[in-house]
Amino acid sequence: MKKISILGMIFLLLLLALPGCGNNPPADETTKETIQLFYGDAQNEKMVSEAREISYTPEQDKYQVALEALIQGPENQAYMVNIDQNTKVLGTIQEGSDLIVDLSKEFNTFAGSMAEIMAVGSVVNTMTQFEGIERVKILVQGEELIGPSGNPRGFMTTFPTEPDGQTGNQDETEVTLYFGNQNADKVVGEKRMVPGSPQKDQVEFIKNVLNALIAGPKGNNVFATIPEGVKVQSVTIDQGLLHVDFSEEMHTNHWGGAAGESMTINSIVNTVTEFDFINKVKITVDQSPLAIEHIVLDEPVERNEEMFE
Secondary structure, eight states, X not given: OHHHHHHHHHHHHHHHHSTTOSSOOOOOOOEEEEEEEEEEOXXXXXXXXXXXXXXXXXTSOHHHHHHHXXXXXXXXXXXXXXXXXXXXXXXXXXXXXXXXXXXXXXGGOOSSHHHHHHHHHHHHHHHHTSTTOOEEEEEETTEEOBOTTSSBOOSBOOOOOOTTSOOSOOOXXXXXXXXXXXXXXXXXXXXXXXXXOTTTOHHHHHHHHHHHHHHOOOSTTOBOOSOTTOOEEEEEEETTEEEEEEOTHHHHTOOOSHHHHHHHHHHHHHHHTTSTTOOEEEEEETTEXXXXXXXXXXXXXXXXXXXXX
16 A cells, blocks of 8 residues: 555656646747738838737747738828738648738729739738748638739739839828817817828828828827728929819718818818928819818818817
8 A cells, every 4th residue: 555655646746747737837938029011102002011010829820910910901001901901811821931821702802903913912022021931822712812814823922112122112201180179170180100201202292191191090089081982193282382182082972061071171281281382272072173062162272270279
């Protein structure tokens, strides 16, 4: 009996000495990594990137975690998202230096050919930044993604960005964007960094500012003044007069009302006249005067600081 008890105690001690046994908590094996996520620029003409920290455990697929972060969209609201945010990552398979990515059917819905290029390129470039990944193939619900030619896209290498090897315009400028207050009777300024510099290209810079305004506010109790879906179709600047032409969604998607009109006009005009090279603003929709509901805006508008909260 004594021999059996001694053997039992030895077995118990050995069991407690094994990894994972006893009361010691397991070590935190979460890996944190800063990566680049790729999106379209404000005009959806060039690919730009922004840094994002991702976290994953040994049990998680780091490629899937990175793709899910990409699908969530950029923090810089001037950048364009070309992937439907309902897209799910169904899985990834690495074969040597090749990576196969399987996405849900929502991925295969693009708002035009340029949006398709940007969406595909954003996936490829986000994945090929990882060490050891040189090519990416995209599947949709297990089937190869078909290109405009009607043929499968197959494995793709990193998409080109800028001719000088840089990703997009590296300059950023702090601006004040004006949104509506809670009562829709004043505009409230919100600081934001937007791509570009007025010293380099005034027209391109103002497009970026307007796209950031369209994207809406980030703060609480501050409200968007431009309806979803609106696009900046053209911008010209001539001797202090800015002429901006918006797409038809400015009319068709607008919520209307005198207060709503006032918020839209004053947020646009007060935002762009923050810059000393703009004194007045002419706003058109498909090259016709802005006419949401109560006002036909057929004359340029000046800054109205009485609207500031």
